[in-house]
Amino acid sequence: MKPCFTIITLLISVLLANSASAIQPGKTVTWDTPMGKVTFSGKNHFDAGVKCLDCHSKIFKMKKGSTVMKMDDIHAGKFCGTCHNGKKAFASKDNCDICHAKQK
Numbered sequence: 001m002k003p004c005f006t007i008i009t010l011l012i013s014v015l016l017a018n019s020a021s022a023i024q025p026g027k028t029v030t031w032d033t034p035m036g037k038v039t040f041s042g043k044n045h046f047d048a049g050v051k052c053l054d055c056h057s058k059i060f061k062m063k064k065g066s067t068v069m070k071m072d073d074i075h076a077g078k079f080c081g082t083c084h085n086g087k088k089a090f091a092s093k094d095n096c097d098i099c100h101a102k103q104k
């Protein structure tokens with residue numbers, strides 16, 4: 001009786017964990033830069049109507065820290081700059097402060 005109970009409890013928690021991650025609209029990712037921390041909010045992008053497939057995996061892999069990007073790349077229209085070009089979303093060039101937290 002007891003081991004059976006344990007298995008059922010395990011199964012339930014696995015199921016709950018799975019359904020929780022299925023509705024999670026992406027993740028929060030941060031980068032430390034000389035200009036202060038950049039925070040990418042999966043939720044804010046989800047709320048802005050951006051789909052997982054718009055970013056994964058043609059622009060970003062689903063793994064924190066796997067992307068090596070320089071600000072020049074972003075300004076040139078790569079990575080975040082694929083959208084942050086003043087057309088699909090605010091331009092990277094004039095809006096440093098929206099992404100880079102002010103230095104303390």
Ligand code: HEC
Pocket residue numbers: 024025026027029040042045046050051052053054055056060061062063064065066067068
């Ligand atoms: C606007 C672009 C964008 C969208 C839309 C987006 N993501 Fe991401 N996602 C990222 C970036 C950037 C990273 C970090 C990649 C890196 O550090 O190289 C990331 C990382 C991840 C990771 C890995 C997190 C970790 O801890 O390693 C998962 C899982 C993920 N995204 C899932 C999703 C899901 C599910 C959706 C849709 C609900 C989604 N993403 C939508 C940009 C996006």
Ligand code: HEC
Pocket residue numbers: 038039040041044045048050054055059079080081082083084088089090098099
């Ligand atoms: C697939 C398109 C796309 C990509 C790629 C993308 N964004 Fe966005 N982002 C948007 C849209 C659309 C909005 C909402 C409209 C706006 O604010 O202009 C937005 C809004 C934001 C905001 C303001 C809302 C908030 O969360 O404070 C920040 C900051 C931001 N993006 C950072 C980033 C960073 C950093 C990256 C790269 C890691 C990135 N974005 C990549 C489309 C994108």
Ligand code: HEC
Pocket residue numbers: 031032033034035038067068069070071072074080081084091092093094095096097098099100
């Ligand atoms: C759309 C969001 C976004 C905007 C807007 C933005 N940045 Fe960045 N910036 C990033 C991200 C993401 C990184 C990459 C961090 C990493 O990979 O380590 C970065 C990295 C940097 C770095 C360190 C790496 C390098 O290439 O030297 C500097 C400096 C920088 N940004 C300056 C700026 C300045 C100046 C502006 C405004 C003209 C700006 N950024 C606007 C998101 C943004």
